[in-house]
């Protein structure tokens with residue numbers, strides 16, 4: 296089928312390329328000329344495992360193309376996926392739907408026969424109804440179209456694998472015609488045994504927020520248990536292992552640390568809380584998960600405040616990891632941002648290393664005077680403390696004895712619990728983990 300993706304970011308580019316891989320004819324459109332020019336030359340705007348190969352393969356097969364001509368992309372396609380950003384409005388905590396509505400309007404203005412607008416972006420319950428109203432206003436009351444909700448569940452770092460082998464595909468529809476088209480689009484996945492679930496539009500919209508908020512809550516839950524472990528001499532790694540072995544609980548998302556970040560959990564949790572408020576509904580558990588996460592992020596700074604008696608002047612901090620999780624260059628809402636900001640404000644010097652995300656971190660946070668170094672070893676030179684903020688594999692295999700020799704001080708704050716206390720202490724470190 297002829298598909299258009301409007302918004303060629305993490306989601307639009309990955310899902311667009313994967314849809315081409317499934318055999319559809321896909322055009323990925325974006326208002327960002329630089330991004331599209333780069334893609335036309337084969338330059339990926341993001342780091343994602345296997346993406347460059349997938350894009351280049353499908354471009355060669357004429358299954359995938361790129362454009363800034365949004366109107367034409369809409370006119371030429373049968374089904375249009377809305378994959379623009381829905382960032383948090385920092386003033387209200389709500390999802391900013393400006394871009395989503397702009398696409399709905401352009402869709403309405405370019406409607407030339409029955410088409411479907413599929414909201415793939417994460418949007419609050421009721422957004423499809425708003426889109427429908429916008430389209431009707433732009434296209435007139437006789438216009439024939441459907442608005443479908445098809446939230447995306449891919450994880451950055453494993454995005455292609457996740458899209459092609461999803462646990463489930465959720466599609467919210469209000470008409471048989473739209474359902475049939477969506478069934479055709481996802482038929483290759485259904486044939487491969489992947490569940491494609493149809494619901495009404497509002498349920499599909501809510502499934503995405505409920506899923507992300509549940510996962511965020513699971514992380515905050517184990518973080519709260521970790522904080523209690525510190526008080527009572529238990530080890531959260533063992534507690535989580537014991538809990539996770541129960542198949543009703545499961546071991547995933549039970550890793551204690553300095554909190555969740557990224558472009559989804561923080562904003563989606565906030566947006567659900569705000570949608571609740573609009574309906575006169577208070578999400579008590581989810582609000583608590585959000586609060587716990589805020590406290591979790593400041594733990595490394597609080598430890599240092601105590602250690603250094605609030606005197607950060609002349610202190611050198613080595614930071615390992617800037618992205619919000621490994622295998623991505625995405626730094627949106629990464630705990631590293633608030634931690635480094637606090638450290639610099641307090642007067643410390645920060646040298647940082649990340650295998651992939653240094654450029655994107657610098658680009659997004661030019662105001663932070665961080666010294667970026669080329670290797671994990673280089674940041675250790677003259678360091679009073681090592682902070683591990685992202686659990687990249689190359690950090691896990693580091694030799695603590697060697698690290699200790701390269702540093703000035705002997706303090707390590709392992710915000711992701713990648714080392715063992717015993718091993719760190721044997722290497723001469725004073726070790727702080729999270730609940731271990």
Ligand code: NAD
Pocket residue numbers: 301302303304305306307324325326327330365378379380381394397398415416417418447448449450451558559
């Ligand atoms: P992104 O910021 O990487 O990409 C959004 C793109 O949309 C940008 O390239 C921007 O230039 C483009 N854009 C904005 N307005 C436009 C317009 N009017 N016309 C055409 N293009 C326009 O965002 P993302 O991370 O891909 O997220 C997109 C949506 O998917 C969000 O709602 C997000 O919550 C959701 N989501 C993201 C992930 C993830 O892991 N990143 C996973 C699941 C769902």
